[in-house]
Amino acid sequence: MRAVVFQGTGEPLSVEEVDRPECDEDGIVVETEACGVCRSDWHAWQGDWQWIGMMPTPGLVFGHEPAGTVVEVGENVDRFRPGDRVTNPFNLGCGSCHHCRGGRGNICERSVPMGFLPIQGGAFAEYYPVRNADHNVVKLPDGVDPVDVAGLGCRFATAFHGLVHRVDVTPGDWVAVHGCGGVGLSAVHIADALGANVIAVDLAEEKLDRARELGADRVVDVTEVEDVPQAVKKHTESSRGADIAVDALGIAETCQNAMNSLGKGGQHLQIGMTTSDEGGQVSLPVDTMVTDEREFYGSFGTPPNEYDEIFRMMETGKLEPGRIVSERISLDEVPGVIENLGDYDTVGIPVCDTF
Structure with missing residues (x-):
């Protein structure tokens, strides 16, 4: 064969x-x-x-x-x-x-x-x-x-498992998806189906356009802002930050941006896996995660x-x-x-x- x-x-x-x-x-x-x-x-x-x-x-x-x-x-x-x-x-x-x-x-x-x-x-x-x-x-x-x-x-099943069974998405929540490749677009579509308000984050206009088609309510073009987490927070109610943030790429920048875009009590969902540049290790704002009681979840298939x-x-x-x-x-x-x-x-x- x-x-x-x-x-x-x-x-x-x-x-x-x-x-x-x-x-x-x-x-x-x-x-x-x-x-x-x-x-x-x-x-x-x-x-x-x-x-x-x-x-x-x-x-x-x-x-x-x-x-x-x-x-x-x-x-x-x-x-x-x-x-x-x-x-x-x-x-x-x-x-x-x-x-x-x-x-x-x-x-x-x-x-x-x-x-x-x-x-x-x-x-x-x-x-x-x-x-x-x-x-x-x-x-x-x-x-x-x-x-x-x-x-x-x-991709689709990993995003589904993560959003439905790992974190707590409820209608009206703000869900920020960082990285709009195949798994990120899947996360946008699924979060929209669950009734969330979805913010899509990427640097490619074509991917952000597709994210809008799949249910994104807001988009952040990272090439047009200096502070991605703050740009995400401005789209949320009272600029309080996202309830759920998804890193759908797996590089240090998107992982950190996703975590820093959360509000108090927010949940970070890690779907993207790292490259050799990170080697599986990414630094995170641990003290802020403690004081804001932010949670970190993984989704694997x-x-x-x-x-x-x-x-x-x-x-x-x-x-x-x-x-x-x-x-x-x-x-x-x-x-x-x-x-x-x-x-x-x-x-x-x-x-x-x-x-």
């Missing part, structure tokens, strides 16, 4: 003929219909995140935001049959640890990230495997376009049991992940799109749907 293959840190990705994945007794094999192209692919290609154990090796098939049709089922799998249309989170759980049993499989003690480690190949390929299928795999509702689902496995919540909101039209899809591309175009993500000029989510 054809697949996008990692050749080494910073080395050009290539589309090659590789062996079709084998189906283990607890897993399934899926024929790929769509797979989102994510900035996380770029981070892995650049060699980021070794400090948290994500170390791709040459020969690894990339891709972690999939949707497709089951073609093979392991002998121990009960919930799926060939022909089922499915998706899955990128961070695959074991299904049996304390966190998986408690509905938090996204932080499984033995989590395996799809398309980042050699033991779990990805979905930039004609076929992809999923381990522990009864725990990790999610059936798609009838009529759902796989392209609309392709961003759910990472989503457990499979939360997908039904997304699907129900899609069914009523409150959530439309497909609106964030920016372009449809072929497998041959994937390497170039990943490599160009370092320019930070992609608006929305590119999705590969031709294999």
Whole structure:
């Protein structure tokens, strides 16, 4: 089968003929219909995140935001049959640890990230495997376009999990989203669906325009202000500051700006992960966090049991992940799109749907 293959840190990705994945007794094999192209692919290609154990090796098939049709089922799998249309989170759980049993499989003690480690190949390929299928795999509702689902496995689902299950967003809250790439635009759309007043923060006019289309009530162009946190606060009631601030990029500047844009008792949601410049470490205003009782939360993917919540909101039209899809591309175009993500000029989510 054809697949996008990692050749080494910073080395050009290539589309090659590789062996079709084998189906283990607890897993399934899926024929790929769509797979989102994510900035996380770029981070892995650049060699980021070794400090948290994500170390791709040459020969690894990339891709972690999939949707497709089951073609093979392991002998121990009960919930799926060939022909089922499915998706899955990128961070695959074991299904049996304390966190998986408690509905938090996204932080499984033995989590395996799809398309980042050699033991779990990805979905930039004609076929992809999923381990522990009864725990990790999610059936798609009838009529759902796989392209609309392709961003759910990472960006959209991470933003949803964070805003719905990690922080406390209530109607009328001020939510400031710092960084309007794919995950940031997802956060804007989700926060708007939850009834929040949304402030989008970025330096690209095109991304801010898209944020407005997806529900942002106010925007802050960081190229036009000297103090980003104060510019955010001026948009909030009595300039009191944001109730929720989301860092959807993961660089020190956006993380610090997000935290400093909060009001007293505010909650910071960290979705973006850092680059090699930060190495996983960012300094924060600890004393102000103490005196203002500001809280810091992380969101890492989503457990499979939360997908039904997304699907129900899609069914009523409150959530439309497909609106964030920016372009449809072929497998041959994937390497170039990943490599160009370092320019930070992609608006929305590119999705590969031709294999």
